[in-house]
Amino acid sequence: MVDRNGWGRDRHVLTGSLRRPPSSFVEQANVTESGIHEAFEENWPECWERAADLLSWSDAYDTVLEDEDAPFYRWFQGGTLNASYNCLDRHLEAGRKTHTAIRWEGKHGERETYTYRDLFVAVNEFAAALGDLGVEEDDVVTIYLPMIPELPIAMLACARIGAPHSVVFAGLSADALATRMAAAESEYLVTCDGYYRRGDAFNQKSKVDNALLGLEQDVQTVVVDRLGDDLPHVLGNNEHDYYDLVDAFAGETVDPVPRDAGDMLFLMYTSGTTGEPKGVVHTTGGYLSHVAWTSHAVLDIKPEDTYWCAADIGWITGHSYIVYGPLALGTTTVMYEGTPDYPDRDRLWEIVDRNAVDIFYTAPTAIRAFMKWGEEYPAQHDLSSLRLLGTVGEPISPRPWNWYYEHIGTENCPVVDTWWQTETGAVTVSTLPGVDEMKPGAAGPGLPGIDVRIVDESGAEVDAGEAGYLTIARPWPGMARTLYDGDDRFLTEYWDRFSNPDREEWRYFSGDAARVDEDGYITVLGRVDDVINVSGRRLSTMEIESAITDVPGVAESAVVGRSSETKGTDIYAYVSTEGGYDDTAAVREAIIDNIEAAIGPFARPEGIVFTPELPKTRSGKIMRRLLEDVANGEELGDTSALRNPEIVGEIQAEIRDE
Numbered sequence: 110m111v112d113r114n115g116w117g118r119d120r121h122v123l124t125g126s127l128r129r130p131p132s133s134f135v136e137q138a139n140v141t142e143s144g145i146h147e148a149f150e151e152n153w154p155e156c157w158e159r160a161a162d163l164l165s166w167s168d169a170y171d172t173v174l175e176d177e178d179a180p181f182y183r184w185f186q187g188g189t190l191n192a193s194y195n196c197l198d199r200h201l202e203a204g205r206k207t208h209t210a211i212r213w214e215g216k217h218g219e220r221e222t223y224t225y226r227d228l229f230v231a232v233n234e235f236a237a238a239l240g241d242l243g244v245e246e247d248d249v250v251t252i253y254l255p256m257i258p259e260l261p262i263a264m265l266a267c268a269r270i271g272a273p274h275s276v277v278f279a280g281l282s283a284d285a286l287a288t289r290m291a292a293a294e295s296e297y298l299v300t301c302d303g304y305y306r307r308g309d310a311f312n313q314k315s316k317v318d319n320a321l322l323g324l325e326q327d328v329q330t331v332v333v334d335r336l337g338d339d340l341p342h343v344l345g346n347n348e349h350d351y352y353d354l355v356d357a358f359a360g361e362t363v364d365p366v367p368r369d370a371g372d373m374l375f376l377m378y379t380s381g382t383t384g385e386p387k388g389v390v391h392t393t394g395g396y397l398s399h400v401a402w403t404s405h406a407v408l409d410i411k412p413e414d415t416y417w418c419a420a421d422i423g424w425i426t427g428h429s430y431i432v433y434g435p436l437a438l439g440t441t442t443v444m445y446e447g448t449p450d451y452p453d454r455d456r457l458w459e460i461v462d463r464n465a466v467d468i469f470y471t472a473p474t475a476i477r478a479f480m481k482w483g484e485e486y487p488a489q490h491d492l493s494s495l496r497l498l499g500t501v502g503e504p505i506s507p508r509p510w511n512w513y514y515e516h517i518g519t520e521n522c523p524v525v526d527t528w529w530q531t532e533t534g535a536v537t538v539s540t541l542p543g544v545d546e547m548k549p550g551a552a553g554p555g556l557p558g559i560d561v562r563i564v565d566e567s568g569a570e571v572d573a574g575e576a577g578y579l580t581i582a583r584p585w586p587g588m589a590r591t592l593y594d595g596d597d598r599f600l601t602e603y604w605d606r607f608s609n610p611d612r613e614e615w616r617y618f619s620g621d622a623a624r625v626d627e628d629g630y631i632t633v634l635g636r637v638d639d640v641i642n643v644s645g646r647r648l649s650t651m652e653i654e655s656a657i658t659d660v661p662g663v664a665e666s667a668v669v670g671r672s673s674e675t676k677g678t679d680i681y682a683y684v685s686t687e688g689g690y691d692d693t694a695a696v697r698e699a700i701i702d703n704i705e706a707a708i709g710p711f712a713r714p715e716g717i718v719f720t721p722e723l724p725k726t727r728s729g730k731i732m733r734r735l736l737e738d739v740a741n742g743e744e745l746g747d748t749s750a751l752r753n754p755e756i757v758g759e760i761q762a763e764i765r766d767e
């Protein structure tokens with residue numbers, strides 16, 4: 110993996126230089142203590158009490174960390190708390206009843222505002238309804254809802270009664286829902302009749318009906334009537350109308366159940382390297398402490414802010430940073446149901462402007478789209494309310510980073526590039542915007558207390574500038590407790606590869622490759638399965654992509670390997686361009702020049718295919734594996750999980766015409 114000739118020599122090209130966050134930001138930041146990294150080191154693990162102190166505990170914990178059962182770590186053992194109490198009741202007790210908790214922006218311009226009091230009432234009524242349906246502590250409740258207020262309400266209602274939720278992204282298929290419900294033996298489902306997709310009424314309930322057919326267990330289903338007369342539906346046996354249920358419990362309150370810190374707050378399925386999704390188990394105490402702390406220290410959330418994470422709650426980013434983190438801190442969290450380009454490409458900026466959003470958090474895939482559409486869209490709106498920008502989900506190369514910084518943040522907002530995973534629960538690598546300098550193209554150092562090590566095959570740390578595997582050498586509060594499918598799989602997926610149990614040395618393996626530079630800043634290179642070997646040289650597809658997207662006119666690219674008799678693997682690049690860059694021959698030439706300059710002539714792609722869009726999953730990640738199959742002329746599997754399946758045929762036609 111470590112290759113002096115390949116990875117590592119281009120580091121000056123691919124990351125920008127250190128930049129100080131604007132002083133106007135630093136002056137008001139939540140965390141500005143310059144020695145905080147050292148302070149956490151010196152006082153580890155007790156340093157994490159700072160995170161736990163952001164919460165209200167029913168019983169104080171006895172120990173910060175217990176590691177006898179490593180790597181099944183126990184954080185804040187002996188402590189009890191309730192997540193819904195932390196997100197609701199305590200804010201009411203502090204006299205903040207009328208403060209806005211959720212500002213919901215519907216797809217068709219509908220708007221709803223929930224004060225903390227409104228949200229408290231809605232959560233309590235639904236908690237009472239769930240109890241009446243028979244849901245007990247530790248029963249897994251599956252939630253299959255789009256971005257409507259009933260989604261966070263249902264999550265918090267589950268948390269209130271101690272029933273772990275398992276949210277399945279509404280865009281996943283009936284099969285995906287069935288697999289997850291079967292694996293979790295879940296007997297309760299909260300869903301809806303349908304929702305609007307590209308202007309049409311989309312039938313969610315029929316997907317549910319199909320999913321339930323194949324399940325062994327009996328399921329009680331609660332259906333939110335989202336579409337009314339646009340999609341009439343009939344309820345069958347064991348099916349209940351959401352609004353009828355809550356009406357029956359109008360005004361009812363339910364005492365929040367104190368949960369042990371280590372009790373499961375929720376389960377989130379994520380795709381693994383094998384076909385079976387992994388059920389990642391998150392705890393009540395450790396997870397909530399870590400998301401609250403990072404919301405405070407990294408995203409700089411203050412109670413009086415209007416904060417917007419433009420992700421979907423169906424993924425971990427939305428769990429941690431639309432629902433639990435911001436609500437635990439008592440801020441106003443914006444929830445947006447629609448897409449960034451409907452009715453027009455200025456939709457997000459119109460929402461920022463109208464709501465005077467202070468903090469905006471999104472993914473590189475969205476930023477590249479904004480860049481592609483052009484700066485005229487943000488320029489139509491007043492974005493001066495913004496104070497901080499964040500990115501998550503994929504590596505972001507310097508060009509889109511700079512575009513975001515200039516055109517959205519108008520150089521007044523720090524950008525935090527936050528690396529983390531479903532399994533880490535909350536942000537683990539990022540700069541602290543009130544403390545650290547930023548470096549476009551590098552996420553940053555490990556957060557205080559997080560011991561990230563970039564290692565080679567043998568587990569030894571690599572030198573600055575070289576690539577290796579991203580591992581974490583110490584536990585952290587937000588870490589997954591285990592996998593619902595079993596402790597064994599937890600060990601084999603994450604711990605076996607780099608740990609040394611005989612010496613009681615535990616190393617978490619993220620599955621990502623990364624490089625650390627002389628400043629200790631980490632550039633994530635992508636999943637290790639995205640590494641390609643060209644003529645014996647190991648190249649990160651992400652690094653080549655970064656060199657490609659550095660070219661003016663390029664919006665996005667995806668690089669894959671194509672098998673070659675001579676080289677083992679050829680590099681094959683898919684590229685979409687920004688509006689106005691129609692001369693693909695010139696762009697092609699510039700791409701080749703840039704790759705040669707950034708990495709070397711050996712990284713020159715054998716094929717470059719221009720396409721209007723890249724195929725993406727519903728969470729916005731480019732489907733590289735599918736593009737690899739296309740490049741290799743292989744039979745394509747199921748493309749129904751794509752957000753834009755139609756693009757695949759267009760790409761195939763383009764390749765045939767070459």
Ligand code: 6R9
Pocket residue numbers: 379424425426500501502503504505526527528529530531532552619620621633635636
């Ligand atoms: C939060 C989330 C995790 C994978 C992770 C990595 C990629 C996330 C990143 C990033 C580079 C960042 N990733 N953030 N890569 N820079 N700032 O996305 O969780 O859906 O589990 O994905 O996403 O490859 O391993 P999840």
